[in-house]
Amino acid sequence: MDSFLQNLINGIGIGSIYALIALGYTMVYGILKLINFAHSDVFMVGAFMGYYGARIFSKLMYGSSVVEPGWTLFLLVLAFSVACCGVLGYLNERIAYRPLRNAPRIASLITAIGLSFLFEYGGQMVFGPDPKFFPQLLEKKQIEFFGTSITSHLVIVLVVALVFMGILQYIVYGTKFGRAMRAVSHNYETASLMGIPTDRVISITFVIGSMLAAVGGVLYGLSYSKIDPLMGIMLGLKAFVAAVLGGIGNVPGAVIGGLVIGIVESFAGASALSTYKDAIAFVILILILLFRPSGIFGKHQAEKV
Amino acid sequence: MRNWLVRDVLGITVISAILIGLSYLLGWLPIPGMAYYNRVIVTIGINIILAVSLNIINGHAGQFSMGHAGFMAVGAYTSAYLTYFHFQPFLATMKEGPAQFAMQQVLFLAALLAGGGIAALAGWLVGLPSLRLRGDYLAIVTLGFGEIIRVLILNIDKIGGARGLAGVPAFANFFWVYLFVCIVVIVSWRLIRSQVGRAFLAVREDEIAAEAMGVNTTHYKVQAFVIGSFFAGIAGGLLGHYLVYLNPGMFQFTKSFEAIVMVVLGGMGSISGAVLAAVILSVALEALRFVKEAFGLTADPRMVIYAIVLILLMRLRPQGVLGNREIGSFFRRRNGRSE
Amino acid sequence: MTILNVLDAQGVTIRFGGLTAVSEFNLSIRPTELVGLIGPNGAGKTTVFNMLTGVYKPTEGEIRVNGVDTKSLKACDITKLGAARTFQNIRVFKTLSLLDNVRIGGHIHYKYSWADSVLHSVKFREHEEQAAQEAIELLSIFDLAHRAHDEARSLPYGDQRRLEIARALAAKPKLLLLDEPAAGLNTGETAGLMAQIHEIRDRFGIAVLIIEHNMELVMGICERILVLNYGKTIAQGHPEAIQNDPVVIEAYLGEPADA
Ligand SMILES: Nc1ncnc2c1ncn2[C@@H]1O[C@H](COP(=O)(O)OP(=O)(O)O)[C@@H](O)[C@H]1O
Ligand SMILES: [Mg+2]
Numbered sequence: 001m002d003s004f005l006q007n008l009i010n011g012i013g014i015g016s017i018y019a020l021i022a023l024g025y026t027m028v029y030g031i032l033k034l035i036n037f038a039h040s041d042v043f044m045v046g047a048f049m050g051y052y053g054a055r056i057f058s059k060l061m062y063g064s065s066v067v068e069p070g071w072t073l074f075l076l077v078l079a080f081s082v083a084c085c086g087v088l089g090y091l092n093e094r095i096a097y098r099p100l101r102n103a104p105r106i107a108s109l110i111t112a113i114g115l116s117f118l119f120e121y122g123g124q125m126v127f128g129p130d131p132k133f134f135p136q137l138l139e140k141k142q143i144e145f146f147g148t149s150i151t152s153h154l155v156i157v158l159v160v161a162l163v164f165m166g167i168l169q170y171i172v173y174g175t176k177f178g179r180a181m182r183a184v185s186h187n188y189e190t191a192s193l194m195g196i197p198t199d200r201v202i203s204i205t206f207v208i209g210s211m212l213a214a215v216g217g218v219l220y221g222l223s224y225s226k227i228d229p230l231m232g233i234m235l236g237l238k239a240f241v242a243a244v245l246g247g248i249g250n251v252p253g254a255v256i257g258g259l260v261i262g263i264v265e266s267f268a269g270a271s272a273l274s275t276y277k278d279a280i281a282f283v284i285l286i287l288i289l290l291f292r293p294s295g296i297f298g299k300h301q302a303e304k305v
Numbered sequence: 306m307r308n309w310l311v312r313d314v315l316g317i318t319v320i321s322a323i324l325i326g327l328s329y330l331l332g333w334l335p336i337p338g339m340a341y342y343n344r345v346i347v348t349i350g351i352n353i354i355l356a357v358s359l360n361i362i363n364g365h366a367g368q369f370s371m372g373h374a375g376f377m378a379v380g381a382y383t384s385a386y387l388t389y390f391h392f393q394p395f396l397a398t399m400k401e402g403p404a405q406f407a408m409q410q411v412l413f414l415a416a417l418l419a420g421g422g423i424a425a426l427a428g429w430l431v432g433l434p435s436l437r438l439r440g441d442y443l444a445i446v447t448l449g450f451g452e453i454i455r456v457l458i459l460n461i462d463k464i465g466g467a468r469g470l471a472g473v474p475a476f477a478n479f480f481w482v483y484l485f486v487c488i489v490v491i492v493s494w495r496l497i498r499s500q501v502g503r504a505f506l507a508v509r510e511d512e513i514a515a516e517a518m519g520v521n522t523t524h525y526k527v528q529a530f531v532i533g534s535f536f537a538g539i540a541g542g543l544l545g546h547y548l549v550y551l552n553p554g555m556f557q558f559t560k561s562f563e564a565i566v567m568v569v570l571g572g573m574g575s576i577s578g579a580v581l582a583a584v585i586l587s588v589a590l591e592a593l594r595f596v597k598e599a600f601g602l603t604a605d606p607r608m609v610i611y612a613i614v615l616i617l618l619m620r621l622r623p624q625g626v627l628g629n630r631e632i633g634s635f636f637r638r639r640n641g642r643s644e
Numbered sequence: 645m646t647i648l649n650v651l652d653a654q655g656v657t658i659r660f661g662g663l664t665a666v667s668e669f670n671l672s673i674r675p676t677e678l679v680g681l682i683g684p685n686g687a688g689k690t691t692v693f694n695m696l697t698g699v700y701k702p703t704e705g706e707i708r709v710n711g712v713d714t715k716s717l718k719a720c721d722i723t724k725l726g727a728a729r730t731f732q733n734i735r736v737f738k739t740l741s742l743l744d745n746v747r748i749g750g751h752i753h754y755k756y757s758w759a760d761s762v763l764h765s766v767k768f769r770e771h772e773e774q775a776a777q778e779a780i781e782l783l784s785i786f787d788l789a790h791r792a793h794d795e796a797r798s799l800p801y802g803d804q805r806r807l808e809i810a811r812a813l814a815a816k817p818k819l820l821l822l823d824e825p826a827a828g829l830n831t832g833e834t835a836g837l838m839a840q841i842h843e844i845r846d847r848f849g850i851a852v853l854i855i856e857h858n859m860e861l862v863m864g865i866c867e868r869i870l871v872l873n874y875g876k877t878i879a880q881g882h883p884e885a886i887q888n889d890p891v892v893i894e895a896y897l898g899e900p901a902d903a
Contacts, residue, residue, distance in 0.1 A: 001467035099620060102515045104578045106369065109441055110394075110569055113371075114615030117562065129603055222462055240445060279456035282449030289446060309764055335874060492762050499761030499768065500747070500754040500775075506740055507748045514735035517697060519723035519752035528758065629739060 007266045013154045013223060016161035020216035020250045022237035022246070022254035023168060024209030030185040030207055030249030033105065037112040038092055040236015042085050042210045046217025047134065047227040048127055049081035049097020054135040056080075067135035074137040078160075081214045089210025091201055116232075123229030131228040134221030138235035153223045164215050165255055170209065179206060185249060237291050238265075238281040245288055320487050321480075328479040343479065347547055349587040351540050356490045356567035356579040358536030363565070364574035364629070365497055366529035367509025369444045372431060373537050374560035375451030376424040378553065380538020381545040382464055384420030385473045391415060393404065393474045413476040417485075417542040424538025425531045427454065432530030451558055458553045469552025470545075477546035477607035485543065489536045493576050496532070504527055507572075516601040559608065565612050570618060572625030582625075586611075648711050650675055650726065650819040650851045656695060656705030664689045666875045667807050669705070674820060677851045680862035680883075684895060689855045690732055692872070693823050696853075698722040701893065712819060716764050717727035724752050726818035730808040730825060732855070738797040742788055742807055745780040749814030782810045785844070802829050806837075813848065820844075822854045824862055838865050859896065863887060871895065 021043050028036045057076045062068060096115050100108045143150040150166040170179040183191040184201045192198045220235070221227050242261045246253025261281050269277045331343055355373065362370045392412040396585045399405040438446060459467050496502040504525045507515035512522050545551045554593045567586055571578025618625065649672045656669040666688040673679055681689050694700040696707060698719035707714045709725040717725075728749070737745050754775070760768040783789040786806040791799070795806060805825055812820055822841065828835040842865045845852050856862045862869065863883045871879040871886060873895040879886055886892055 002395070033441075035445060074520075096616065103623055105441075106573075107619045109369065109444065110565075111616055114612045114619070116610035117608050118616065121605065121612065125602070125606070125609065138594045147353065237445070237448070241449075244442075244445075275460050276456055277548070279453045282453050284445055285449050289442060309769075311764060313763060360720050443803075495762050495764060496758065499758075499772070500751065500756070501758045503740075503748050504751060505752075506744065507737055510737040510740060511697065511735050513719075514731065514737065515748070516719040517699070517723060517729055517735075518749050518811065519720045519728075520748065521718070521720045532758075636899055 003148075003270065005146060006150075007270050008151050008263060009145075009148070009154065011263030011266030012259060013157050013262070015259035015264065016158055016255075017216045017220050018235070018239045018262050019258025020164065020212050020219070020257040021236060022242040022258045023165070024207040024213050024250065025065075025240050026027055026243040026248055026250060027181075027185075027205050029243065031181065031189055031202055032097070032108070034097070034108050035240065036092075036097075036206075036209075037109075037236070038096075038115035038119060039209065040214060040232035040239065041116050041123070042092070042232075043217045043220075043236065043239075044123060044227070044229060045088060045119065046081050046085045046210075046214030047221045047231065048123070048132075048217075048229075049084040049214065050077050050137075050218040050221050051132055051134055051227060053077040053080040053084075054137060067137065069136050069139045071138070077137060078215065078218050081131075081218050082211045084215070085210040085214035086207045089179040089206040089213075090203055092210075093206040097282045098199070098202075102260055113251050116236075120233065122229050122258035127229050129229065131226045134225045134227050136225075137218075137222055138241070151223070157219045157223050160215065160219060164212060168212065169251065171208065175207060177201070177204065234278065241281045241285040244285060316592065321484060324480045324487075327483075330440055331479060345587070345591055347477075347479055347482050349584055350479075350486045351544050352563075352567065352583040352587045353486050353546070353580050354489050354536055354540040354543070355480075355564045356571065356583040357486075357493050357565045357576060358533045358540070360568045360571070360574065360576060360579040361493055361505070361536075362529050362533035363498070363568050363593035364572075364579070365502060365509065366505040366526055368526055368529060368571075369441070370431075370447040370530070370533070371444045371558065371561050372447035372449075372454075372567065373453030373533075373564045374556040375447075375454040376427055376534035376537035376556060377424070377541035377544070377560065378451075378454055378458060378556035379427045379541065380417075380420035380424040380532075381541030381551055381556070382420075382470070383423040383538070384416040385545045385551055386464055387416040387419055388413065388423055388474045388476060389470065389472065391595075409476065412479070413546065416476075416546075417539050420542035421535040421538040424541070426636035427526060428530040428532075428534025428537075429527060431534070432527035448558055448561070451556070451561055455553050455556055458556075461612075465552070469550060469554075471550050473545045473549045473551060475546065475549045477543045482543050482547070482555060485536070485539050486634050489539075490580065492532075492536075495575070501525070501528070506574075542611075562608075563611070566615055569615065570625055572627035572629055573627035575625065575627040578625055578627035578630075581632070647674060648706075649673060649708075651696070651853070652706075652708040652711075653692075653696065654706045656692075656702045658691060658695060658700060659703045664875055666695070666702075666872075669872075669875075671853075671870060673851050673853060675809045675818065675851055676845065676849055678845050678865060678867050679851070679853050680866035680869040681853060681855045681872065682857065682859045682862060684868060685857060687872040688772060689872055689876040690823055692722075693729060693821055693855065696722075696821065697727060723815055723817075726816075727821060728812035728815040728817035728819075729821035730805070730812055730823055731844075732823040732827065734801075734804050734808060736796040736799075736804050736807050736811070739795055741793050742783060742796055742799070743776065743779055743792040745807055745811050746782050746814045747775055749811035750778065750816070752776055752815055779814060782813055785805075786810050786840075798803075802833055803851055805829070808843075809841075811843075813844070816848075817850060819853065822852065822880060824855050824857060826856065826858075834861060838862070841865060857894075858887070 021040060024039045025036060028034060050190065054067045054077050057073055058067045059065045064223050092115065096111050097108055098170060100111060138153065138156060142149045143152055143155065180196045183196055184198050185267060188198060237260055240259065242257035243254045246257030261284065265277055265280055268274065268280050319500065327599055359373045362368050396405060399408060431447060458464065463471050502519045507518065507520050508522050508525050516522050567582040568579055571582035590607060597606055651671065651673040653669055653671045658665050658669045669692060681692065683689055691700065695702045698714060698717055709722055711729045712725050714722050737748065754771060756768045756771050780789050780792060781794055788803060788807060788810065796804060799807060807823065809822065826837055829837060838861060841852060841854065854862060862890060866883060868881065869883055869886045872893050878895060879889045879892050
């Protein structure tokens with residue numbers, strides 16, 4: 001029973017990071033019908049910005065690049081990484097995707113793949129190919145919880161992830177911008193005819209998605225401590241699977257999809273199937289697409305002829 | 306009556322004779338470091354097979370597959386399993402001599418075809434879900450399939466698992482690689498000039514119109530996957546028996562990505578474009594190896610350059626070097642054919 | 645002896661969510677009949693075509709093509725029963741040659757396999773020769789043979805529509821379905837096209853169902869006309885009767901007389 005709870009909690013932990021990344025995929029796909037493969041690398045850059053941010057702010061605050069755990073530092077680093085990735089997301093869209101808005105969709109898809117590889121292997125050149133140890137931004141404590149012990153970091157991951165998902169939920173369903181975004185996602189041409197500044201909406205969507213990925217990156221670093229330039233590949237693919245699982249374009253769906261994948265993986269990892277863990281997300285993906293192509297919460301749309 | 310068969314058998318014989326002649330020539334040429342050039346030439350050949358076969362799926366049938374390395378792995382491991390565990394021990398019981406040599410060639414061919422066959426079966430399996438998916442979903446599913454195949458291989462201890470399989474018999478050579486280069490080019494060329502190939506193109510151009518003209522789009526998508534994966538499997542078999550070593554890391558999706566870059570660079574749908582791009586990229590790859598050593602880079606600049614090439618290509622010439630045409634059509638045009 | 649209808653549609657209804665796009669649609673077409681399906685924009689004409697050709701599945705009702713119930717058939721199988729169509733928003737295979745477009749149109753009549761293609765068997769060569777010849781003949785009917793090797797997208801709009809008709813004819817259908825073949829053509833071209841459709845019907849001895857949004861255009865050539873409005877059949881009969889039907893006139897009153 002203990003291990004059940006333990007696996008469940010671990011699954012929710014990694015699942016909420018999948019969810020944070022999945023949100024970016026789902027929003028961009030909803031609007032541009034593009035799998036933004038480079039999104040998972042924005043997540044990676046987010047983690048690395050956290051890594052370097054921690055040193056920079058430590059130096060500024062304490063005059064030493066040895067990181068002292070503390071909430072101020074954590075929040076500063078988080079804000080720094082979020083800001084960097086927001087800019088990166090904006091530039092991605094502006095430089096790589098916007099010029100292809102009227103090109104065949106395959107051109108954007110290939111560009112996305114190219115961009116992703118550029119970040120991954122460019123990252124190997126800039127950050128170095130070897131894994132880096134993410135600094136302990138916050139003190140790690142063990143918390144007793146219904147007979148199992150969980151780390152304080154896990155709790156922080158959950159709380160921070162929840163806060164940002166809440167903010168996103170508010171933006172999408174509670175603000176004028178969110179309404180514009182949903183309109184563009186529903187029908188690009190009509191929205192643009194109705195006077196919605198589609199280009200700006202798309203830019204902001206990229207920025208928001210990238211910021212969430214940065215949050216995911218910092219939280220990942222905090223709880224798994226090892227980061228490397230190729231870390232986005234697998235995580236990103238699984239996050240995308242999560243987005244598909246929840247019905248692509250669907251914001252709450254992405255969160256639930258992320259949690260489901262995280263939990264299933266966590267249980268599989270603890271079972272006899274552990275060596276197959278990396279394949280499980282894809283098996284789920286294929287089953288979903290075969291039996292319920294529009295995802296758990298997605299609506300099926302027939303093509304007009 | 307069956308003179309077409311006679312002609313094709315004759316054709317293959319002539320091609321084989323030329324290839325055997327060439328391989329002797331290559332062995333005999335007194336160029337320093339010839340062994341190295343030989344290896345490059347064989348690598349180019351394997352890449353041509355990969356690119357031309359992926360072009361059938363991505364370029365002709367328009368199904369964006371990102372799992373080509375997975376099919377390659379299936380072919381590589383299947384054929385290596387046969388030669389390593391069964392054929393090699395059997396050959397060892399034979400007396401050395403021409404009979405053993407001939408038997409080795411026959412068994413190797415059988416192993417390659419078996420590898421291609423099992424890869425084709427995997428292609429059929431992947432093709433099935435693709436019936437319901439469009440463009441980018443298909444891309445991610447094929448990518449996932451490639452990864453699943455890799456994880457499965459990692460878990461099969463008999464063929465080496467994560468350690469890899471060392472000591473695959475060195476059966477592949479210039480002759481076998483370029484024989485299959487010729488075969489894949491001819492098969493692809495003939496297919497695209499037949500109703501089967503035109504059905505592929507129709508699926509790529511407009512599925513709804515294709516379906517309205519009686520083209521069973523499902524059937525042809527799967528068929529493209531089966532044919533393309535068959536040759537990917539052959540390429541895998543050749544690679545394993547050339548490098549005499551296999552490990553699952555060789556078939557990561559960076560490998561699929563390389564094949565995609567070749568097809569896109571050459572021009573999706575152009576067979577000669579795929580061949581050309583495979584040659585250019587394979588040579589560039591070797592050149593980059595020197596760059597890496599010369600500058601003492603810790604990371605491989607290859608993928609970065611691939612990535613930049615792809616991004617710029619989509620910006621400047623999204624149709625690839627040759628578009629969807631063949632090299633020949635450019636010369637014909639110059640001779641005054643109407644647009 | 646009764647002659648089999650090429651089409652029998654009975655009680656065909658389709659709903660998209662809450663919208664009933666077509667309701668209780670009935671239509672039977674005898675061989676070699678030329679029938680018009682008219683109605684204002686958004687009346688559901690294209691939706692009827694999509695159901696007849698298997699692109700959409702009707703919510704209710706039964707469709708028989710050459711006597712066969714199409715309920716469980718895919719679009720490509722319905723083509724095999726002898727119904728071929730064109731599209732309102734042109735769907736030629738843009739980057740393929742005119743010749744290839746028409747040859748794909750004849751897809752259901754190819755009898756060789758991929759193995760024949762790869763081996764260039766006798767069967768393959770005989771078939772290909774014949775198919776190319778037939779395709780060129782079809783293109784000549786529409787004065788397109790001299791451009792057989794050009795890409796379809798290089799054709800002017802009107803010729804692309806004619807290419808689509810040639811492609812549909814290559815399937816040797818018993819029922820040809822044309823969705824607004826005159827859309828985007830000028831008055832002179834339209835008259836020419838209508839005459840040509842009539843000719844095609846006589847030459848190939850096939851039934852034709854033609855959608856038109858402007859009713860005057862089809863009056864001259866159709867033997868029978870059916871009028872849709874808001875998915876309902878509001879009138880059906882001889883062209884003259886339709887022209888004078890007060891219900892039809894009323895349906896069209898809201899519509900400006902655009903061409
Ligand atoms: N796939 C679909 N989903 C939702 N509504 C549709 C779909 N296809 C057609 N419709 C609706 O059905 C109605 C009839 O359309 P259509 O058949 O194209 O009209 P027509 O061809 O007579 O101009 C329209 O209101 C259209 O919006
Ligand atoms: Mg219409």
